[in-house]
Amino acid sequence: MNALAILDHSFGETYAKRLGVAPWSGALPGPKVEEWRFTPLRALAKVPFVPAPVDAAIGSIPGNVPTIPGAARLVLVNGAYRKDLSDANLGKGVEISQGKVPAKEGSSLVALNAAYAPASLAVHVSGAAKKIIHIISIGAAASTPAALHPRITVTAENGSAITLVESHVGLPGQAYFSNPVTSITVGEGASVRRYVSVDETNEAFHLATTLVKVSGGGHFEAFHLGLGGALTRQEIRIALTGENAEVRLNGAYALSGHSHHDFTTVMDHQVPHCSSSQVFKGVAGGESRGVYQGRIHVARDAQKTDARQLHKALFLSRGPQIDCKPELEIYADDVQCAHGATTGEIDPNHMFYLAARGIDPDTARRLLIEGFLAESMDDISELAVREQFGAALTAWLARYGTAQP
Amino acid sequence: MVATRETAAAVRDVEQYKYGFVTDIESDKAPKGLSEDIIRFISAKKNEPEWMLEWRLKAYRYWLTLADEEPTWAKLHFPKIDYQASYYYAAPKREKLASLDEVDPKLLETYKKLGIPLLEQQMLAGVAVDAVFDSVSVATTYKKKLEEMGVIFMPISEALQKHPELVKKYLGSVVPYSDNFYATLNCAVFTDGSFVYIPKGLRCPMELSTYFRINEKNTGQFERTLIIADEGSYVSYLEGCTAPQRDENQLHAAVVELIALDDAEIKYSTVQNWYPGDADGKGGIFNFVTKRGACRGKNSKIMWTQVETGSSITWKYPSCILQGDNSVGEFYSVAITNNRQQADTGTKMIHLGKGTRSKIISKGISAGRADNTYRGLVRMGPKADGARNYTQCDSLLIGDKCGAHTVPYIESRNPTATTEHEATTSKISDDQLFYCLQRGMKQEEAVSLIVNGFCKEVLQTLPMEFAVEAQKLVGISLEGSVG
Numbered sequence: 028m029n030a031l032a033i034l035d036h037s038f039g040e041t042y043a044k045r046l047g048v049a050p051w052s053g054a055l056p057g058p059k060v061e062e063w064r065f066t067p068l069r070a071l072a073k074v075p076f077v078p079a080p081v082d083a084a085i086g087s088i089p090g091n092v093p094t095i096p097g098a099a100r101l102v103l104v105n106g107a108y109r110k111d112l113s114d115a116n117l118g119k120g121v122e123i124s125q126g127k128v129p130a131k132e133g134s135s136l137v138a139l140n141a142a143y144a145p146a147s148l149a150v151h152v153s154g155a156a157k158k159i160i161h162i163i164s165i166g167a168a169a170s171t172p173a174a175l176h177p178r179i180t181v182t183a184e185n186g187s188a189i190t191l192v193e194s195h196v197g198l199p200g201q202a203y204f205s206n207p208v209t210s211i212t213v214g215e216g217a218s219v220r221r222y223v224s225v226d227e228t229n230e231a232f233h234l235a236t237t238l239v240k241v242s243g244g245g246h247f248e249a250f251h252l253g254l255g256g257a258l259t260r261q262e263i264r265i266a267l268t269g270e271n272a273e274v275r276l277n278g279a280y281a282l283s284g285h286s287h288h289d290f291t292t293v294m295d296h297q298v299p300h301c302s303s304s305q306v307f308k309g310v311a312g313g314e315s316r317g318v319y320q321g322r323i324h325v326a327r328d329a330q331k332t333d334a335r336q337l338h339k340a341l342f343l344s345r346g347p348q349i350d351c352k353p354e355l356e357i358y359a360d361d362v363q364c365a366h367g368a369t370t371g372e373i374d375p376n377h378m379f380y381l382a383a384r385g386i387d388p389d390t391a392r393r394l395l396i397e398g399f400l401a402e403s404m405d406d407i408s409e410l411a412v413r414e415q416f417g418a419a420l421t422a423w424l425a426r427y428g429t430a431q432p
Numbered sequence: 433m434v435a436t437r438e439t440a441a442a443v444r445d446v447e448q449y450k451y452g453f454v455t456d457i458e459s460d461k462a463p464k465g466l467s468e469d470i471i472r473f474i475s476a477k478k479n480e481p482e483w484m485l486e487w488r489l490k491a492y493r494y495w496l497t498l499a500d501e502e503p504t505w506a507k508l509h510f511p512k513i514d515y516q517a518s519y520y521y522a523a524p525k526r527e528k529l530a531s532l533d534e535v536d537p538k539l540l541e542t543y544k545k546l547g548i549p550l551l552e553q554q555m556l557a558g559v560a561v562d563a564v565f566d567s568v569s570v571a572t573t574y575k576k577k578l579e580e581m582g583v584i585f586m587p588i589s590e591a592l593q594k595h596p597e598l599v600k601k602y603l604g605s606v607v608p609y610s611d612n613f614y615a616t617l618n619c620a621v622f623t624d625g626s627f628v629y630i631p632k633g634l635r636c637p638m639e640l641s642t643y644f645r646i647n648e649k650n651t652g653q654f655e656r657t658l659i660i661a662d663e664g665s666y667v668s669y670l671e672g673c674t675a676p677q678r679d680e681n682q683l684h685a686a687v688v689e690l691i692a693l694d695d696a697e698i699k700y701s702t703v704q705n706w707y708p709g710d711a712d713g714k715g716g717i718f719n720f721v722t723k724r725g726a727c728r729g730k731n732s733k734i735m736w737t738q739v740e741t742g743s744s745i746t747w748k749y750p751s752c753i754l755q756g757d758n759s760v761g762e763f764y765s766v767a768i769t770n771n772r773q774q775a776d777t778g779t780k781m782i783h784l785g786k787g788t789r790s791k792i793i794s795k796g797i798s799a800g801r802a803d804n805t806y807r808g809l810v811r812m813g814p815k816a817d818g819a820r821n822y823t824q825c826d827s828l829l830i831g832d833k834c835g836a837h838t839v840p841y842i843e844s845r846n847p848t849a850t851t852e853h854e855a856t857t858s859k860i861s862d863d864q865l866f867y868c869l870q871r872g873m874k875q876e877e878a879v880s881l882i883v884n885g886f887c888k889e890v891l892q893t894l895p896m897e898f899a900v901e902a903q904k905l906v907g908i909s910l911e912g913s914v915g
Contacts, residue, residue: 061505327832342847345814351842357857360829364857368842370812371850 030054031068037076037174038139046078051142053135065318065350066260066289071232076204079105079166079173081145085112088163089196091226091255093415098159098192105167106177106207107145118158121189122151128178133208134262137236140208144178151182152217156189159409163194166231168201177207181221185214185242190409193223195233202230202257210238213245215269220248222412224419227256229284234260243269243298250407252416253280253288254423260289260318267294267301274303279403281420282315282347283427289318294334296325299359302333308403310396312343312427320352323366327358336366341373341399343428393424462521468492471620474521478589478623481596491609491619502613503747506776507805507837510718510745518683520621520654578638584629585640588656591627598629602660606689606726606753614685614720614747622656622687630665630696639895641670655686661696663729668699670898682707684743685720694729694756699737701894703902705909706742711800713772716744723750724780727759727788735762736779737893739902741909744773749807751780754788754819761790764890766902768883768909769802769834778808778839783816783849792823795887796838799830799913805837812849819846825855828886830879830913880907 033055035041043050055072056063083104101123102112108125117123125146132138150160164177183189197203205227213219227233233256241247251261265274280288294303303323311317319338340349353366373395381391400420407413462473471492475485502513578585584595591599609619630636661667671688684706690698700723709716719742725734736750746769752761763779781790790810798804810821827836838855860882868878884891884906891902 330832340844342844345847347847348843348845350844351840351853353838353840353853353855355827355838355855355857356835357827357829357837358835360832360834360859362829362857362859366838366853366855368840368853369851370842370844372847 029057029059031057031072033072034075037072037074038143042076042078043142046143048143051139053138056135062291062320065320065352066258066287071204071258074172074202074204076172076174078143079168079175079203081105081107083167083169085109085165085167085198088112089165089198091419092163092194092196093192093224093419095159095161095192095411095415097411098161101148101160101162103148103162103164103177105165105173106175108148117160118156120152120154120156120187121158121160124149124151126180133238134236136206136234137208137238140176140178140206140236143174144176144208147178147180149180149182150191151184152187152189153184154187156187159190159192159411161192161194163196164205164207166195166197166203166205166227168203170201172202172204174204174206177205179207179209181209181211181219183211183213183217183219186216187214188218190220191222192412193221195223195225195227195235197228197231199228202232204232205235207235208238209235211240211247213239213241213247215242216244217242218246220409222250222407222409222416223261224252224254224416225256225259225261226254226419227259229255229257229286231256232258235262237261237263239263239265241265241267241269241272241274244271245269246273248275248406248408249277250404250412250416251278251290252419253278253290254419256286256288258287260291262291264293265295265303267296267303268298270298270300272301275406276303276305277403277406278307279400279420280309280317281400281423281427282309282311282313282317284313285315286313287316287318290321292321294321294323294336296323296329296332296334298326299328299330299332301329303335305336306403306406307338308400309338309340309349310343310400311340311347311349314346316348316350318350319368320354321366322354322356323364325357325359325362325364329359330361332359332362332364334362334364338368339399340370341396342371343396393428396424396428397421462519464519465516466518466520466621470520474621474623477521478592480589480592483600484592487604487609488620491616494610495613495616495620498613498616506747506807507803508745508747508774508776510774513683513718515617521623581634581637582631583634583636584627586627588625588627588658595627595629598660599627599658602689602691603658606691606724607687607722612722615687615722618654618656618685618687618722622654625656625658625686627657628659628667628669630661630667632662633664635665636667639668639670641672653682653684653686657686657688659689659698659700660691661693661698663693664695666697668701668895670701670895672703672898672901683718683720686722688721688723688750690725690734692725692727692729692732692734692759695731696729697733697735698725699735700725700750701898702738702740703898703905704738704740704742705905708742708771708773709744711771713744716773717742718745719743719748720745721748723748724753725751725761726753727756727761729756729759731758732756733760733762735764735893737764737890738766739891739894739898739905740765740767740775740777741905743775746775746777748777749779751782752790753782753784754790755784757785758787759785760788763790763792763794764893765794766797766887766890766906767795767804768797768906769799769804770909770913771800771802773802775803776805776807778806780809780811781821782809782811782813783819783821784813786815786817786819788816788819790821792821792825793889794825795890796825796827796836797830797883797886797910798827798834798836799910801833803835803837805839806855807839809841809843810851810853812844812846812851814845816846817848819849821851823851823853826886827855827857828883829857829859830910876911879910879913883910
């Protein structure tokens, strides 16, 4: 099954009619599509989604959105930019506009987004941005399951610099499907830092695609946190298109209950003299499933590439499943490429060490899990974000981290 | 420095493809193509029991339903194979032989060129050879001695006559007829192969060995090997291949099944240097092999070692199913691709039992315009408490026109199971090369030496008889890749 049939009112003609646009002619990837082998979409295809109302009333921003001091907030509700909820003052160097969604070919999910996204929120960066820009995407389904297609475009001009924070949350209630697409262009010598946290409700589907292009001498630093959601996939595709580009892509997930989280990354080294590193860490409890699949592609002429990739996962209980597929595809000889992957549980020796020092088992477990996840967060160079994301993980551990296997 | 001199000598020693010659022996062929009649013909020719024919036909009928399911997921590119254009049965003219004297002298000559130790003095080497020439085994040596000890080592067609109960019990129990496209085809049309049974508690005193050789033009080789190590036994089995030079692609789809019962150990070593095609990728063998071992019993062990230097296409994943508690699976592999060769090879370690352990060491070397892929699966089942896996995949690239790829799958469903995987890709260090050149070695010798060092971990797991040959092969395979 290379494609999944969907109900007509989920993304079909009825769906398109409600939005008053031309219908999407694609299909969701089926279980036989290699890139989706660990993340089946059958459950998603069965839900009769309707377009999420773009003018949904929002009382306040959900509490699980981190507070970043001094950041300017841009709020999207069900994919639509909401001026009434957003900060007006974005600081020097940043301008936003609402543009048409580029109907560019991509994966079927990107095409789905292109078909139904209300508009693209375009963030234009020139020079060094003064403020952190915090984009908050809220999913709010009314009485029926709803789908939203946020679209964000970030253009960092040559030599510019910006820090972005992206939070994906939802209002409790009905199931919703968030299908955000973020495309980022890092200009020559520009520096973009992007920190994403996905903390959707327990009923939510979240399939995000990030497309990044890093030009010569550009620097891209990203961290992705995955906490909630019934089914979450964060797909990050990065192309290094200019020499001396540098990418640091890290992530962490913490899963409980029946949640399913998938990190899929593609690091495409197209030119020589670039470097990339990836560190992904995950902990899984309950009956959850954690997936990491990462591909490093080094093109024929991309000599002197330095690419690294690491995924480590920790079981917190007996139920979870962890699937991992780190992939190297290399066509140049003068390169340094490596990957590593491990799975296992907390080392009893470590527990013993802490117990011998009078630390109770629950605290010891939390300490060890926090320490395990910390490696992926150490590279977050924006201190305020590191603290906030760290706090979110600590809160998660307080709730789920103590369950004995 | 002994190794250096040996390797250097080997490189000088061999021009082009050493084993590229064709022996002209009239074959008793079945007509070209594949149908139920051909399968009945093969079965009748082998005087097989009725159940065997039924099994073949069942596989064939299933294979027909797979027409659209020829695997395409591997990183391999080759023209579509016309399965009706091949001969499925070819045997040397004379079949029943009483002694070596009756063996066709031409055949003996061929073996001599291949260096198969078939004659008396080779007893010193401790190798019993079940030589497979095309599809029918014509000579089996040391049979008597092994027989006395209770070891059954014979062509599988003979085993079907003499020990049908054993064959029936185990054939298809590791690789069922419905396993995959190529294995299913093999079930339907396999002509011969080796059968080994090691009785309880016996440590097989000699390395069992077979040489496969594709000879008859247009004959696909469909070998079937079945090895059973009963409780507490041990066997080491060697498989080596050479093939004559040909312009047409030759198809090979073998199936190997290993079964290790309680406390048994099977060591299976392969050196594969079939014709890889010429520098432009013309000719060469298509090698689609299904090899799988089942560690059925407690504390059993299966160890695969392979040195893959030949074939234009290699599709091969020797695997272990670790069912018995505390069973062990090991996979050591060197895959060398040069010119236009393509290899997609690796292993599967399926951990089902408690305390099972597996180790994967894979070394891929890619030169010329070749592509070399490691593809492996490590799966920890929910009941595999305390299971462990360690995987190391290293790739070496020689030249900027080749590719090296690593595609590991790690699936764990048990918190107490530990998996570790690491992989690196790099080229031959300029410093090492400079060091060798500065001491008066030629570039090719230096590369051969360095690559041998890179593969050492795997090569040293080979039995002595193979280790030397393998070391030479490493050098030979990389000829023309530098400078």
